Amino acid sequence: MRPHCDWYTSIPGFGPFREFLVNPSWKVAQGLKLVGLGKKIDVYIKELPVNYVKSKQIVADLWQTLHPKFAVHLGVARGSSIVMLEQRGKNSGYRDRDVCGFCPESHCCIQAGPENLDSIIDMRRVSKHFRQPGMEVISSRDAGRYLCDFTYYCSLYHGQRRAALVHVPSAGSLASAERLVPLLQALIQSMLHQLENPSETCLKSCGQREALYECLASLHFATRLEISIKSLQQGRPSAVA
Incomplete structure (x- = not known):
C-alpha cells in the first residue's frame, strides 16, 4: 500500500540505448528518488525500455x-x-526504429489523437529562472520524434497534459548525475509549484527562490549525494525490462 502523501509523482527514465549501456536519464531518476522532492511528495521511478510497444503499455499502466x-x-x-x-x-x-528494430506501423502514438499536445506547465516560465552560470x-x-517524444505524447494523452519531458x-559540465540531480530537483519543484499555483510567477513564494539558491550551491559539489550515487553505480546493475 502506498504511504499517505499530498503528491504522487512518477519519474520514468529510459534503459540502455546505443552507446549508453546505463542510460543517463535512468541514473538521474535514481538520484531523484534518493534525494526526494520534498515533504509529502512520494516519488515513483520506472525504467522504460527503448521499445515502442512496451513503453507505450507501461506509460498507460x-x-x-x-x-x-x-x-x-x-x-x-x-x-x-x-x-x-x-x-x-x-x-x-515516428519512423526511426527502436532497439528491437521496430517502429509503429502507423508511425503515430495514438490513433485519431490530436496532432500535438502541450504540457499544462509553461516550460518557458520555468526555464527563464534557471538561466544562471553553470x-x-x-x-x-x-x-525529436523518437521514444522520448513518443512516450511523452502518450503520457500527455493519458494524464490530461499533466506531464513534462x-x-x-x-x-559538457552538466553531464553527470551529481550535477544534474540537484538541478532537476529544483526544476521539478518549480513545475509542481506552477501546477498548484498557475497564476503565480514561478519562484514567487513557498521557498522556491531559496530552492534555486540551494541548487546553485549544490552544483559546486553535493558530497553526500555524490557518494550515494557512486555507490549505486558500483552496485549490481538494475534489471532491464
Whole structure:
C-alpha cells in the first residue's frame, strides 16, 4: 500500500540505448528518488525500455494504476550539453526504429489523437529562472520524434497534459548525475509549484527562490549525494525490462 502523501509523482527514465549501456536519464531518476522532492511528495521511478510497444503499455499502466498528479519523463539528448524542457509531444512521424528494430506501423502514438499536445506547465516560465552560470536550461517545442517524444505524447494523452519531458545532456559540465540531480530537483519543484499555483510567477513564494539558491550551491559539489550515487553505480546493475 502506498504511504499517505499530498503528491504522487512518477519519474520514468529510459534503459540502455546505443552507446549508453546505463542510460543517463535512468541514473538521474535514481538520484531523484534518493534525494526526494520534498515533504509529502512520494516519488515513483520506472525504467522504460527503448521499445515502442512496451513503453507505450507501461506509460498507460502508470496512469491507470498509480494515478500520479504529475509525471516527469527523463530522456538523454545525445551530444547535447544543456538541459531541455520539452513543451510539446507530437502524435505522428515516428519512423526511426527502436532497439528491437521496430517502429509503429502507423508511425503515430495514438490513433485519431490530436496532432500535438502541450504540457499544462509553461516550460518557458520555468526555464527563464534557471538561466544562471553553470545551469544551461532552455525550453523546446521539438522533442525529436523518437521514444522520448513518443512516450511523452502518450503520457500527455493519458494524464490530461499533466506531464513534462526533460532531456538531460550527455556532454559538457552538466553531464553527470551529481550535477544534474540537484538541478532537476529544483526544476521539478518549480513545475509542481506552477501546477498548484498557475497564476503565480514561478519562484514567487513557498521557498522556491531559496530552492534555486540551494541548487546553485549544490552544483559546486553535493558530497553526500555524490557518494550515494557512486555507490549505486558500483552496485549490481538494475534489471532491464
